[in-house]
Amino acid sequence: MEKILLGLLAFVLALVVIFGGIALVNEQNAKEMAAYIDEFKVQAVEPALHPDLDEHGNYYFVTDEDFKVLHLTDIHLSGGFLQKETDKKTINAVAAMVSAEKPDLVIVTGDIAYAIGIGGTINNAYAHNMFIRLMENLGVYWTVAFGNHDTEPYNYHKREAVANMYADQDLERCLFGHSPDGVSGEGNHVINVKNTKGEITKSLFMFDSHSYIRQDLVGGLIDSLMWNYDVIKQDQVDWYEDMIELYSPKSSLAFFHIPLYEMKEGYDEYIANGRTDTDNVKWMDGRDGEEGDVVVYASESEVGDQLFEKALELGNTKAFFFGHDHFNNFVMDYKGIIFSYGFSIDYIAYGDIGNKGYQRGCTVLTLTPDGEFSAENIVHENYYQDKYQPLYEKEVVDMYPYFDK
Numbered sequence: 001m002e003k004i005l006l007g008l009l010a011f012v013l014a015l016v017v018i019f020g021g022i023a024l025v026n027e028q029n030a031k032e033m034a035a036y037i038d039e040f041k042v043q044a045v046e047p048a049l050h051p052d053l054d055e056h057g058n059y060y061f062v063t064d065e066d067f068k069v070l071h072l073t074d075i076h077l078s079g080g081f082l083q084k085e086t087d088k089k090t091i092n093a094v095a096a097m098v099s100a101e102k103p104d105l106v107i108v109t110g111d112i113a114y115a116i117g118i119g120g121t122i123n124n125a126y127a128h129n130m131f132i133r134l135m136e137n138l139g140v141y142w143t144v145a146f147g148n149h150d151t152e153p154y155n156y157h158k159r160e161a162v163a164n165m166y167a168d169q170d171l172e173r174c175l176f177g178h179s180p181d182g183v184s185g186e187g188n189h190v191i192n193v194k195n196t197k198g199e200i201t202k203s204l205f206m207f208d209s210h211s212y213i214r215q216d217l218v219g220g221l222i223d224s225l226m227w228n229y230d231v232i233k234q235d236q237v238d239w240y241e242d243m244i245e246l247y248s249p250k251s252s253l254a255f256f257h258i259p260l261y262e263m264k265e266g267y268d269e270y271i272a273n274g275r276t277d278t279d280n281v282k283w284m285d286g287r288d289g290e291e292g293d294v295v296v297y298a299s300e301s302e303v304g305d306q307l308f309e310k311a312l313e314l315g316n317t318k319a320f321f322f323g324h325d326h327f328n329n330f331v332m333d334y335k336g337i338i339f340s341y342g343f344s345i346d347y348i349a350y351g352d353i354g355n356k357g358y359q360r361g362c363t364v365l366t367l368t369p370d371g372e373f374s375a376e377n378i379v380h381e382n383y384y385q386d387k388y389q390p391l392y393e394k395e396v397v398d399m400y401p402y403f404d405k
Contacts, residue, residue, distance in 0.1 A: 026121045029081035030129070037091060037133045040391060043099035044139035051141060051175060051191070056246070059175045060192040060200075061104065064369050067193045067202070070103035070140075071255070071363035073323025073342035074111045074147070076349050078119025079126025086347045086354065087119075087127075089395060091134055093345055093383050096390035097362045098138050101381075105175075105191070106140050107204065109323045109342060110147020110257030113162075114349055115155055124155040128165050136173055143175040146187055147257035147324065148211040148229065149349075153221040159186045159211075176206075184233040185210055190243050193367060201371040203249035205240055207232055207256040207307070209322075227296065229258050232305040240307070244316050250371025252317045254307070258324050259339070262308045264295040266334030282333040284375040286341065289327030289359055289401055296325055311337060318373040326350050327359050327401075329380055338373075343380055357384050357397030 049067075051059040061067065072094065077087050098106060113127035128150070135142045144166060151159045163186035166176040177189035185208025193202040210230035212223035244252065267288070270281045277283060288294050311317040312335060319338035326344040333339075343361035347354040361382040367373070384394060 022120060025081050026079075026123065026126065029084055029120075030079075030126050033084065033087065033130055034133060036088060037130060037137060040091065040095045040134060041137045043095055043391060044137060045099060045102050046139060047104065047141060049104050054192070058177070058190050058192065060194050062194045062196060063104075064195050066369065067105070067367040068101070068103045069204070069365040069367060070098060070101050070106045071109065071321050071342045071365060072097075072106060072345065073109040073257070074326055074344035074346045074349075075108065075131060076111055076114040076149070076344075076346040077127035077130055078114050078121070078348060079123065079128075079130060080115070080119025080121035083119035083348060087130065088392070089347050089354070090345055091130070092390040092392050092394075093360065094134060095138060096388045097381070097383060098135075098140055100388050101362065101364060103140060103364070105204075106135065106142035107206070107255050107321070108142065108144040109255050109321060110145055110209075111149045111323065111346075111349075112144065112147070113150050113155075114346075116149070116152060118348070122152070122155055123157070124151060124162065125157050125165070128157075128162055132165065132169070132171065132174070136171055139173065141173050141175055143189070143191065143206060144187065145206040145255050145257060146185075146208055148224070151211060153212070153214075153224055159208075163187055179208070180239060183235050183239045184208070185236065188236055188239060190247075192247060192249065195369055200247050200249040201251075201369055202367045202373075203243065203247055203252035205243070205252060205254040205317075207236055207240075207254060209256040209258040229297070232256065232260075232307050234306060237306050237310050241310055241314065244314055249316065251373055253319050253321065253365070253373065254311070254317055255321045257322055259295055259297045259322050259341075260305065260308050260320065261297050262334055263320075263322075263332075263339050264297045266332055266339065267295050270332070280335050284331040284333060284338070285378070286328075286330030286380060287401065288330050290325050291327075294325070294328065308337070319378070321363070321365075326353060329359055331375055331378055331380075333375065338375055338378070340378055343382070354395075355398055357399045358382065358401055360384070360397075
C-alpha cells in the first residue's frame with residue numbers, strides 16, 4: 001500500500017512539474033509576443049473620425065462623407081509557445097491590412113482565440129490579450145462579436161470574463177460594449193453613424209451568436225466536439241427591434257460569427273438549381289470553398305432563431321456579415337438581404353490552411369451618407385496583394401482553391 005501511495009505522489013509531483021514548467025514557458029512567451037506586437041506601433045493609423053457616447057450608452061460617429069468599415073474574421077491566435085511563429089504570421093497579416101486600409105472602424109466577427117491546446121495552452125487570455133494589444137497599438141477604432149472558439153468549455157476564462165477584457169480595461173480605441181440587462185450572451189451592442197444633421201445613416205449591430213448548445217453533462221464539451229452550435233436568442237432579436245425603433249436608422253448592418261440557418265437554406269436552393277439564381281437567391285461574388293457541409297450553421301437541435309424573419313419584417317437591415325467557415329468567402333442575396341462571408345485570417349485551425357492563400361484577407365465595406373447599401377459596397381481583399389506590405393515578409397502560399405468546385 002505504501003508503494004502505491006508513493007507512486008501516486010510521484011505521479012502527482014511529476015504533473016505539477018510538467019504543468020508548472022509549461023505555465024512558465026507560456027508566461028515567457030507572452031512577454032516575448034508583447035514585445036513583438038509593440039513593434040507594430042510603427043504602422044499606427046491616425047483616425048480621421050472620433051466617436052462619442054450617446055445618452056443610451058452607445059457609440060456613434062458623425063460624418064457627411066463615406067464611412068469605411070474593415071471586416072475581419074477568424075483570427076485564430078493560439079497564444080501558446082508551440083505556435084509562436086504561426087501567431088507572428090497572424091499578427092503580421094492583421095497589421096498590414098489594417099494599416100493599408102486605414103478604416104474608420106474595424107469589426108471582428110469572432111474566433112480571435114484558438115486556445116485548444118495545440119499551441120501549448122488552453123488559457124485563452126493569452127490570445128485575447130495579444131489581439132487587444134495589437135489593435136490598440138494600430139490606433140484604429142475597433143470592436144468584436146465573439147465566436148465559438150473564443151471561449152471553449154475547457155478554457156480558463158469563460159465568456160463573461162473575456163468580455164470584461166474588452167470592455168473593462170479602459171482601452172483607448174476599443175468600442176466593445178457589454179450586453180444590456182436581460183439580453184443573452186456577451187457583447188451585443190450597436191454603433192451608429194450619423195450625419196451633421198443628426199440623422200442616423202447606419203446602425204451597426206454586433207450579436208453574440210454564442211458557442212455550443214451546452215446540453216451535455218460536461219459543460220458543452222461533447223457539443224463542441226459534435227459541432228452542435230447555438231442560436232441567436234429571442235431576447236437578442238427583441239433588443240435589435242427595440243434599437244431599430246429607438247434610433248430609426250436609414251439602414252443597418254448586422255455582424256456575428258456563426259451563419260444563420262437561412263445562409264444554408266439559400267445556398268442549398270442555389271445549388272439545387274444548378275448554381276443558377278432563383279427568385280429568392282442571387283449569387284453576387286466569391287466562392288464556396290468548403291468541402292462537405294459547405295455552410296456550417298446553428299444546430300437544428302434547437303429552435304432556429306428569428307433574426308432573419310425579424311429583419312425581413314422591419315425592412316431596415318441590408319446585410320449580415322459573419323465568418324466561421326474559413327474557405328467560404330461568397331456574397332449572396334437571399335430574399336432581399338445580403339449574406340456575406342468575410343475572408344478569414346486563420347493559419348492554424350484547418351489542417352494545412354497556413355499554406356493556402358486565396359481565402360486569407362479582409363472585407364472592406366463602404367457606408368455612404370445616403371444610407372443606401374448594396375453588394376457594390378462590399379469588396380473582398382486578398383492579403384497577398386502588393387498593396388498590403390507587412391512589417392515582416394509574407395510567407396509563400398498556394399493560391400489555388402482548397403476545394404475545387
